[in-house]
Amino acid sequence: MLSKKNIKKTIVLFTFRRKKAEFLLALFLIASLPLAAGEISDTDVLNAVSSTNLISDSKKLTRSRSGDTDTKVTTEVMYKHDGDVGYYYREIYKPTTTNETVDLPPAAIPRKVNIISGSDELPKHPPVKIKPKIKTTARIKTEKTTPKITPYVYKETFSVATTYPDQTAPLLSDEIGVRDSIEPFNRAMFNVDDFLFVYLISPIGKGYNFIIPRYFRSGISRMDYNIEMPKRSLNNLFQAKWKGAGISFSRFLVNSTIGLAGFYDPAKEWFGWEKYDEDFGQTLAVWGVNPGGYFYFPLLGSHTYRDFGGSLVDMALDPRNALIITPVYGVTVFMKFNNITLRINAIEQLKESYYDTYSLKRDFWYMKRTADIAK
Amino acid sequence: MTHFKLLIFSLVIMSSLLFGVTVKLSGFSDQGPYVDTLRYVSLKVKDWDFFKDGDKREIKVLKNSDNELIYKLWLQDKPAPLIVIIPGLGGNYASIAPTALAEIFFNKGSSVLIMSDPFSWQFLLSASSRITPGFTPVDARDTYNALYLILNELKKEYGARFFPKKILLGYSLGALNTLFIADIDSKEKKINFDRFVALSPPVNLLYGLNQLDEFYDIWRKWPVSKIEQTKNKAVYLFLKPSASGTNSLPVTSNEAKFAIGYNFRNVLEETIMAIHSEKDFGILKMPSDSVSRQKLEKEIERFTYKDYVNTFLRTSYSDVFGKNFSIMELGKKASLPAIQNTLLTNPKIRIIHTTDDFLLTDYDRKWLKNIMGDRMLFLNHGGHLGYFNNSDAQKYIVKAIKGAKFKKRVSTKNTAVNTDIIIAEKQLIDDFNKTVDNN
Structure with a gap:
């Protein structure tokens, strides 16, 4: 719309006050304006300007030309019109004989209007849709109009009775939080783990990621998951989750054969069989064993005492551990490493997001763990 | 018709x-x-x-x-x-x-x-x-x-x-x-x-913060089982990226309020922890400690957003506004109507x-x-x-x-x-x- 960039024209204002002849001359000038204009109608510009609210006039006016009797004064005027806010330049000839800078109050702005085409680069601009009114065109409201600003009323009041939080109110963490009674040890172990991640796992993993495409890494991760079928099926059975046990076993059969040893997951893709993850820690929870305290161990991650005991049983249920030969252990370690490489970027992003990553990991792990047990 | x-x-x-x-x-x-x-x-x-x-x-x-x-x-x-x-x-x-x-x-x-x-x-x-x-x-x-x-x-x-x-x-x-x-x-x-x-x-900034405080406090009216259930739902919503605009989410309005309040309260706790590690304003009793923080975490957990404004902000800006300035005045200067x-x-x-x-x-x-x-x-x-x-x-x-x-x-x-x-x-x-x- 109308803006400083678009309007490269100059509006020149002359004074006319008393004589009717001068008024007629002004009308003639205005009527002839469209001839001199480019794509945008000058009358429209005048109309637009005349019907706008002049939000502010710059007070400091500078004189750019000094003659014997007239001085040309330029000012930038901000206007508001039809929701748009923009600027135009106004030049005024004011009789004077001195060459000093003047401060011209808005009320003293002369009242005759003329438009002179500016540079050759007139902007391509749709005409401003304003009903032409010659009378209002000739008589520009010169007084400064400030739009009505309705003050905001603050209805709510916030009383703060004490200068310190309520010490008697129960805490959410006491109700559902994890008990971290050996926190210094856990934090130390967490820092060791963090060190290993930053200086060992992450650099090697990034190199591995660079060489092995995500497609293969995801496939290997699915194979690792597939091998752990006995753990899931049996723990579903231990918890009397018959459907989960059946689907876990069926998934194993389908994915081990059609899915090429679990590299693909046709059980989910073709048959829609979702995973039913259960472990012995969850089984113990269902049997009513309390979780005990929280502890962290490098490379093994977060556990409660109950879950750590459960994970020992799960290890026994892993068929890879039945073969006590070094190459199989090597394969297991490789698969676990492969799983981590799929999440390196996400882990790094989370580490950067939170101030206390240990607290975050502990609390979120425990929340997820209790949610898994409850499902 | x-x-x-x-x-x-x-x-x-x-x-x-x-x-x-x-x-x-x-x-x-x-x-x-x-x-x-x-x-x-x-x-x-x-x-x-x-x-x-x-x-x-x-x-x-x-x-x-x-x-x-x-x-x-x-x-x-x-x-x-x-x-x-x-x-x-x-x-x-x-x-x-x-x-x-x-x-x-x-x-x-x-x-x-x-x-x-x-x-x-x-x-x-x-x-x-x-x-x-x-x-x-x-x-x-x-x-x-x-x-x-x-x-x-x-x-x-x-x-x-x-x-x-x-x-x-x-x-x-x-x-x-x-x-x-x-x-x-x-x-x-x-x-x-x-x-x-x-x-x-x-x-209105204070109104917004007050809303977050009220949302968080919803759990106080619930039994532990309800809190656990709501927390579990929130965890799965967070982990499930499919919770998009087209799906119906299995939570009630009150559960959602609590999840929102809980999330924002965690932010406040983290912020206070960071402030305390950088400068002790004499508001918290427990010192900042990088080895054991559970007691400090529990002390910070008691702070609502209003408490934060009334303690940390009040103390921090007392040299500008004086010690007994009104929280409402501070809130007005920090809200949109000010500009x-x-x-x-x-x-x-x-x-x-x-x-x-x-x-x-x-x-x-x-x-x-x-x-x-x-x-x-x-x-x-x-x-x-x-x-x-x-x-x-x-x-x-x-x-x-x-x-x-x-x-x-x-x-x-x-x-x-x-x-x-x-x-x-x-x-x-x-x-x-x-x-x-x-x-």
Whole structure:
């Protein structure tokens, strides 16, 4: 719309006050304006300007030309019109004989209007849709109009009775939080783990990621998951989750054969069989064993005492551990490493997001763990 | 039948008068403002490597601090508009939602820079002049100073022509800061942003914080089993990216309120922990300790947002306002009405909000509409930021970045109001003015 960039024209204002002849001359000038204009109608510009609210006039006016009797004064005027806010330049000839800078109050702005085409680069601009009114065109409201600003009323009041939080109110963490009674040890172990991640796992993993495409890494991760079928099926059975046990076993059969040893997951893709993850820690929870305290161990991650005991049983249920030969252990370690490489970027992003990553990991792990047990 | 039509027509007109220019989001399953807000978590990056692909940079902002402010930058390989994102409460350059927004904007051809929100621990340790965030004029000033240094550095490195336009976009508390920065920038013009886009800014900051406190406290009325159940639901919603606008979420409004309050309370706890590690204001009894923090965590857990304002902010700003200044006065200076002249006259500002954001009252919505006119848009659903993952909403955000105005549109075929855009009439403003006059 109308803006400083678009309007490269100059509006020149002359004074006319008393004589009717001068008024007629002004009308003639205005009527002839469209001839001199480019794509945008000058009358429209005048109309637009005349019907706008002049939000502010710059007070400091500078004189750019000094003659014997007239001085040309330029000012930038901000206007508001039809929701748009923009600027135009106004030049005024004011009789004077001195060459000093003047401060011209808005009320003293002369009242005759003329438009002179500016540079050759007139902007391509749709005409401003304003009903032409010659009378209002000739008589520009010169007084400064400030739009009505309705003050905001603050209805709510916030009383703060004490200068310190309520010490008697129960805490959410006491109700559902994890008990971290050996926190210094856990934090130390967490820092060791963090060190290993930053200086060992992450650099090697990034190199591995660079060489092995995500497609293969995801496939290997699915194979690792597939091998752990006995753990899931049996723990579903231990918890009397018959459907989960059946689907876990069926998934194993389908994915081990059609899915090429679990590299693909046709059980989910073709048959829609979702995973039913259960472990012995969850089984113990269902049997009513309390979780005990929280502890962290490098490379093994977060556990409660109950879950750590459960994970020992799960290890026994892993068929890879039945073969006590070094190459199989090597394969297991490789698969676990492969799983981590799929999440390196996400882990790094989370580490950067939170101030206390240990607290975050502990609390979120425990929340997820209790949610898994409850499902 | 005619009466029925008239009734429907009247209802449409009345709703339009209430909310101004409002657009309907397609593919959005409305479950009320609180449940809809949870859809915010469904905004995730499509490419997990996107974060890694960004350039992580550091800049020294505070002379007397060893910490450097980290920001993330994704540059196009040719000159392109630069969109600077300020996340919501506690969000920083590595948070998931701003990264996902950055991915959207980057894929549309813009360069993107993510700043940390002044309330985030990362910002307050490296760029906050007062360490205690929450007083918007100072937070915005700190952010502006940091941005000035960052953009100057980029200008030196790539030249001004590499960023033909500079756009500042903030959401939630980041949006409030964005608008205060617009106020500063319009006066000082040191950066001279081309556009300011504010998504869901709170109007009255204290009201917004009070809402968050009330949401969190809902659990106090529940038995432990109910708390556990709600927490479990929230965990799965967070982990399941499919919780998008098209799905129905299995939570009630109260459960959603608690999940929102819990999330924001965690942010506050993290912020206080970071403040305490940097400076002891004598408010907390437990010392800062990097080995054992459980007791300190429990002490901090007792702080509501109002407590934070009344203790940390009060202490931190006592040298400016005196010891017995009113919290309401501080809140007024930190809320949007404090910069209403800028909001009214600055043509570079665009605001997008929803008609059911719980951080605003109906009065706030009317006030915003009155001030902003066609430079603001209301989405018909989404609660607080729950519209982020809706494709329609994303289109409107992009339009706002491009500087579109949200004008009324009347169907030329019928005299009825266009169903897509409901018209705001002048009557709205008159009614509003009358309400204010009566008050």
